[in-house]
Amino acid sequence: MTFEEFVAARLGALIRYATVVTWDPDLAEDVVQNVLVRAQPRWSRIDRLEAPEQYVHRMVVNEFLSWRRRRRARLLHHSEALDGLVAPLPDPTGQYDDRDAVIRVVSTLPPRQRVVIALRFYEDLSVEVIADQLGCRVSTVRTHLDRAMTTLREALPAALAQMGEPS
Structure with missing residues (x-):
């Protein structure tokens, strides 16, 4: 080709x-x-x-x-890029609100954590393959994944609650 x-x-x-x-x-x-x-x-x-x-x-x-x-x-994260602009219209369906909240929270993660999340859940790669792609140890990938998931678990309930509040 x-x-x-x-x-x-x-x-x-x-x-x-x-x-x-x-x-x-x-x-x-x-x-x-x-x-x-x-x-x-x-x-x-x-x-x-x-x-x-x-x-x-x-x-x-x-x-x-x-x-x-x-x-x-x-x-520049999406959430920061949207600050000061016209407020987004509320989406009539909850799944899109949830998706938006997840994207906003993931966009605040450090770059390596975002990459690990993308490779693990979008590409469905194992931590071993991700470690090979990033040129680091498996334990490093697991650490990034664990920290990212902890941040997501802590931030998502608050982000989802804010999405439901009227502005």
Whole structure:
């Protein structure tokens, strides 16, 4: 498969994957663009791998994590981006309110915890595979996962309660 064919077939999926990893659609597009720019000159080598798409997924995760280090800028979370804007209209269905609350809380997690949550629950990867993708020990992944889940458990009841309050 040529690089152009890969991009034509998988660009949408790559952007969705990056959005889940970064929890920021604009940053996800930037990350995917940077990854594809780096992958194109190496495509003949990447395409020969057993799983080229998994390799590109790992590139997306690494790019997101290094993006933060390179920029030394604090990532803007969705909840902060929405502050000061027009208040969102209440959603008539509870499941969407719950989903919004979960997204807002997950977006406040540190980047590595967000990545671990995305890989574990969106990609349904084992902690061993996540550790391999992140280049760290299994215990480190478990620690990130445990801390993220603790934060989510503590924050979600409050976030869900706030979603139900009239403004």
